[in-house]
Amino acid sequence: MSAPARLLDLRGVGKSFGGLRVISNLDMHVDEAEIVSVIGPNGAGKTTLFNLVTGIFRPDEGDIVLDGRSIVGLEPHQITNRGVARTFQTLRLFLNMTVKENVMAAQYGRTRSTVVEAMLRLPRARREEREIARLAEEKLAFFGSRLMGYRWDQPAYSLSYANRRRLEIARAMATTPRILLLDEPAAGMNPAETHEITELIGKLRSEAGHTILVIEHDMHVVEGISDRVVALDHGEKIAEGTFDEVATNERVVEAYLGPRHTRKK
């Protein structure tokens, strides 16, 4: 059996803020068509990891490789154009734009027509505009009826919390990414919505064909979706493997519950 292609590869990545080491010597990888979960207590460096991969921060050491090419030093929009899209833990939608415009705005890097072409309504601008609208509708249709119909032309701030999370995923999908980085997609959701998100992440791979790296606190979600789980604590990888392996790992239990609980055993 040949080894599956490594899509995203972090090699010895480290990052400090002042004297605080947030990520140290981290090696991890995500293979093509894989769903990998990152878990860890608060402050373990999970969101920093996403910020490093998407180019918002630059790693102090190590290399981040996407499909064989290093993406360290690129601007965030260039990295997204290479195929890394993300959602945010604290939602960052374009609140005063409409639902459809949110998804259309994310296609900037995919299209080429200039503002002069748009003002003169030249053929390329009109054709691209049609394509942008069609792709946006297609991505919104992925979420069933929730983001369809009259909701297209409503401002994003009129959406409920759960729908805002869905819209953020749709917006990330509109950049036509190779790998989707989801930062706590089930945060703040009720049990029914959490269940729905679990199914949705599965569909993102099986139907939309995305590779997914996800940060999640809800262990039911992690158990339900992950091929592989990576556990972080204080910026270091403390365990890696299937959900069952990681969940019973001594260091992981210690990180979550404190050393007292492991000593009893």
Place this chain on the structure above:
Amino acid sequence: MVDLPSPADRPDEPRVGTDEWVASHGERTARRTGVTGFIARVWDRLPPFGRLAVFVVPTAFLPFLMSEENLTRYALYTLFYALMGLGLNVVVGYAGLLDLGYIAFVGFGAYGYGILASPQFGNHFQAELAIPAVAIATAVLGLLVGLPSRRLVGDYLAIVTLFFGQAFVVFVNNANRIDFPHFGHVDLTGGANGLSDIYPPNFFGYEINSTRRYFYFVLAAFALVLTALYFANESRTGRAWRALREDPLAAETMTVPVNRLKLLAFAFGAGLAGFTGAIYGSFQTGAFPGDYDVGLLITIYAVVILGGTGSLAGVALGAIIINCAPELLRSEHNASLLFYGVILLTILGKVRPWRVLGVFLGGLVAFGFAVHAIADAAWPRLTAAHAHSTGFLKGPIEDWVLLPRHPVKIADYGYVILIAAILLVTRLDGWRRLVALVPTVYLGAFVWENLLITQTAGATRLILLGALLVALMNARPQGLLGTARVEIV
């Protein structure tokens, strides 16, 4: 268009962003009733070109209804303000950059056109060449100013551009004695005297040399720019501008090169400013340093903010109000109409229910007649003078308001008492406020008729304008046609 976030004095409505508010959003937008609701619904349904026609078609008939002087004062300056506002709207409204050097670009356009078509250098280029050349040169200048400031955000950008704007004024004031190594002295801008005798624009031999021709030329330019900006706003670039205004970090991670687009917006706005400046300079047949100073900058900002930042139709509406209101208020009759009209409308709009409103208005009228009758009987000198107002207002006012023969001192005292009374009214609640409001409104009318109306050309005009702006700000904080911005995490 969206309803306002619920004002603080209506606690029974859900707060913006709460779940109940979100759930009732669709219902609330469908509920818009009354005249404003009807207009809003019709406006929403109009296609873009229909909206443009609403402005342009009636405007095109103005030259047949107005004298040349009024056409210049009301229509042409409104169109110039609107054109300048459209450029600023790209920078401030779409991209959200606080550009305080904007007017310098308008000035650069005017001077640039003056250099290409005035006796200063003996040039006389055709307008179809000169105006685009000036617009492009101004856009390049905008690019150069924007390049070093592209990392600057928010308040810092404001300081840097304000500095640029002031530097421009100083430069054109002094650029009449530049020493070049080989050419010797060059008088580039005419210094404090400015460039004069700029030629009227000449398109392929057709000269724009009368007020009426200027009017149609500027109207066409306005319609053209408005249409182009509409398409620009609906394009990928326009969406990217609005996205980076909403959240630069999210825009950057969603494939939008934020710095490059900020720079583009800055240069684009500057190019539009240069285009407008070239036409404006030729219309004024001159370019003078004082014209492109902070005063005009504030006026154009007022146009954009009043109309609703980010709204194209709002810019047009803002320009109409900002230009025409001060002109109309020069006449005592118009000023009186506005004064009494605003008071009456405020009372009609704010006093509820209808029964209380009826009692209040009846009480106000009766109070005035009673005071007038008592004064008439006891001290006839207090009612001896004639009203300044003319027309249908004259009769009622002379029977209702006290008009002393020598009003100067008593009106001054009345003014001071009026301010105290207004402060008192704002501190009271419920029926006490209504009772206190009756003499306050009467005192207001007294001060107006005896003091303020005599100065409509000067201070009063500005007081009224200020009051009008405060009233509009309270009624629609997002600007007349602006959309309420909502920020919820």
